[in-house]
Each structure stands twice: as C-alpha cells, then as structure tokens.
Amino acid sequence: MKYVSFILLLVVAAGLVWSPAAAQKQQVKLEQPVLLTSCGQSPGPLKIKVFFGRLGIDYVYNVQAAAGDIIAKKKEGKPFKSLIIVVGASLKGMGAAKVSIEEEIDRTKKLIAEARKQGMKVVGSHVEGMERRAQGAAPGDNSDEQSIDAVCPQSDIMVVRKDGDEDKRFTTISTGKKIPLVLFEKNMELSDVLKNLYQK
C-alpha cells in the first residue's frame, strides 16, 4: 500500500512539475523598457497597458508598432528589451485601423525579426478568452487563429488567460515548441503575472 502511495505521489509531483502553472515559476525573466503591441487590433493590449501603468513598468503602447520603432529606440540610446504582442483579432479594430490580417501578420513578422536581431525577448499573449478565438468570430473568419500562429510559436514565453486555452491550443504550441506557458484564470491575476515577469 505504501509503495502504491509513493508511486501516486511521484506521478502527482511529476504532473505538477510539467504543468503550465509550473511554467510560471520557471519563467523567463523580462527586462524594461517594453514595446507593447497587437497582432489583430483587438482591445487585448489595452488590458496589459492598464496593469503596466499601475505597476510603474516602463513601456511604449503602440498597437501598430513597426520594426522601425525598435530601430529608432535603439538610436535614441534606450533600446527596448522586450516585446509583447497580444494576439486575437477584431474585425472592428482592423477596420478602424484600415489594415487586414495579412498586413498585421506581415508587420508583426518584421517586428519579431528586428526584436531577434536586437536580442529582445518576445512574449506572445492572449488575454480575452474564447471570445477572442475563432469560435467568437464571424462565420468563415479565422483571423484570431492566424494571429496566434504568426506570433506564439515564435515567442520566448506565452502569457494566456486560461479560458482561451479551453481547446489546449496554447498548451499544444508550448509542448511542441518547448515555449514556457503562463496561464492565469482571473483578469486581475494578470497584474501578478506581469509583476513576476518584470521583477528584477
């Protein structure tokens, strides 16, 4: 009986070590200043911006940031150290910004390439749950998923609200690409996640 209990304990412990929640503890540390942008023009980046303001994190919020912005910041002598790209598309947002999902993907690919060139850490984030997934989009519209594919597999770490991973989409990317995944349940927990990521 004791032997069985010991085995069970080992199995549970192993599960904990490899669970997404544990990834939060072994996460990548990020540095400031941060460039916060979007791939899909959803309101998601605004949620991170609100917490950045409260935490006093040095950031630039530009939902249409281009690779040139990273280069310009370096020329100023204050290079960005990390890039957060919030995925999930809004047809309303893209319409207002007069961009297509293809243009968004092209812009973010160039951003990631420049960030890599400068040694910045890249964070792929999804913070609006299943409503900002293909299930919440207009019939035939797959722009949410396209934005995820453009960013998340190329990132150093992913930060995702748990209900957006209902179908294990982000867990699959995390496991397949060995990218740490930080899941949070409540919106307000995002504050602690960001605080931990940017803690010196």
Add this chain to the structure above:
Amino acid sequence: MTPMIRKLVFGFAGLALLVFSGISFYQSRRLKEPVVVSDGVTQVVRLSKYFSGVEGTANDCNMYILEGKEPGATFCILGGTHPEEPAGRLAAWIFAENAVLQKGRLIVVLSANRSATTVTRVGGAYPPEFSIPTSWGEQGFRMGDRWSNPLDQWPDPEVYIHYPSGQYLAYVDVRNLNRCWPGRPNGTLTERTTYAFMEMIRKEKVDIVIDLHEAELQYPVISTIVSHEKAQDLAAIVSMTLTDMEGFKMGMEFSPKNLHGLSHREIGDFSDAAGLLFEAPEPFLDATRGKTNTEQLLTGKDDFVVRAGQHGLLFEKIDANGWPIDKRVGRHTSAVLQTMVSWTEMHPDKPMVCDSIPRYADVVARGLGQYLRNPALAKPGRIWYE
C-alpha cells in the same frame, strides 16, 4: 354564399381587424408608465430645457437628476435609445426609482427616443406592451421599436446621409437615435433629439455617458462595452473586473473612428464627455427566433435560437434557460455601478458614489420587479410618467 354576402363578410372582418388593432395601437401609444422617483432625485427636467427645438414633440423626454451630498463627477445614463431593447430602459428605471448619490451627479433618461416607444416594428407582430411582476401587482411598459415613430418623422429618404460626416447609412436609420449623433438644430426630429442631448451634455459638463442596449446573439458586438478612446482604460478595467467578480463575461470593443452617428463615437468627438455603450444579449431580436411574444421577450427562451447556436451561428452562448430579463437588467446595473467604482479609483478628485442599486446577483436572485416602486404609495410630487 353569394358574391355580395362574401364581400360583406370580408368587409366586416376587415373592419373588425381595423377597429381592434386601432384600439390596441391607441392604448399602447398612450400607456402611462409611472416612475416613482427615488429620494435621491433632486430635479426632473424636460429635454427641451437644453434645446427648444424639441419642445412639444414626442421626444421632449423627462430627465431625472440626482445630486450627491458631495461634489464629484457627472454621469448620464441613457435608457430607451432603442426601446425594443427593454433591459436598457428597465435598468435605467431602477436607477431613477432607487439610486441615492453620495458623491457626484447622475442624469437618468428612461426614454431617450420617446417617439420610438410609441410604435412597434411595422409588420413584425411585436407585442404592444409587456408587464413585469412585482410584489404589488404588475407594471406595464410599452414595447417600442428601434426607430422613431413614422407618425412623428416621415418620410424617410432614399439614402440617409449622416451629418456632419457625410457618411451614407441605411435609409431607415434616419429615424435611429443611435445613428443620428451628434445631431443638428434644424434637422429631423431624431437629429434634433440628439442635438438636444449634446447641448445637455455640454451644458451640464457630463464626464461619462452610458448608453444601455441589447443585441441579438447573431451580432458580434454582444455582452460587451464599446468605448470611445477617451474612456478605453476605464472600459478595460470595468470589463476585466466584471468578468472576474460578477459571474458573467463582459468584453470590450473600440469605437470605430470611421463609423458615424453612434453615441460612443460622436459624444466623445463633439463634447468633453466620453461615451460608453453596454450590450446585453436579447434573443427576441434574433432573426431565427420562434414565437414573437412577451414570454420570449422576458424569458429569452427560444429553441430556434438555441439551434442556431448548435450550428455555430451565435456570438453568445444560449441554452434551454434562455436569457431572462432579470439577468439582462442585472448585467447593466452591475456594469454601470462598476463603471462608477472604477472611475472613482482612477479620478479620486472627481468621485462618483451611488448607493441603493442592486448588482447582478441581487437582481437575478430577487427579480427586477422587487426594485420597481408602487405608484399607489408614491408621496405627492414624487411620481412622474413616461
């Protein structure tokens, strides 16, 4: 049956239909909806106070003004922009009949497009009225429509050209209050109404205008806050807090800069105030609905809409429990209260503190009828009619 008798039978049947429908229409148009104002209401004024161009029209609506013991921000709640979305009107009703302000000022409108409360969808077979059960009996409300009554504004143009953007909109939206912002003084009745509201917003130095709506489940902008860029941080924090704390999900969308006539766009562009629009789910508005009756309107239960969801055609969940009116109204009261709380956290020098309003859980548990006051017990001078 001879041809003459047949003609007479059909003639009398047609006449009877005309009489019955005429009586129904007359009664509905003149149904008096009592408002027993809260002790917190310090003034009731007409919209024409701010612009005489609506004086004597169907849209010279009441405005209930509540003042706190301490100064602070000024909020305005618009109910009845689209009267066929009753949760917006009823949530505003709860504020007018129950709210007590500690800090700040609140202006509550129950029939923003009063003309639209006097008609239902032509050819839509909508019920003319509906009733909400209370502990003292039932309170009746006009069903209303999305557009101003053609009896008050007619004819419609071939194409509606929005002023001042010049954007082309659907012809019928010339009577849609939420496509006519910011209005103009010499325009149609609906444009003069929004112009009068803009004058009120500017003169009363309103900080936040909250426009309460409902949406069909087949419409992507649902269960959400639509925000002008001036209030985006506020909307983001309200959306996150409601989703975390209240037991319902509330999203957030940006107000598109290039879509004109909407309150959340034009109020922010043409005044110092910021506009927010809240959407709750209303299966009654879905094109795939089954019976168009008061039961469907108030319970939000509809097998056909559920089936549409099973085919992946909806943007909000629905099951056999439907979307009862208590849930829809409770979403709005909680969202308004949370906006006040979050605003106060962000602007401690300009607070907005409101008491005696039930949150979502309270409205769902007790029923909204619990918060409608008995006109028979109203103190003199404390009862008004919409």
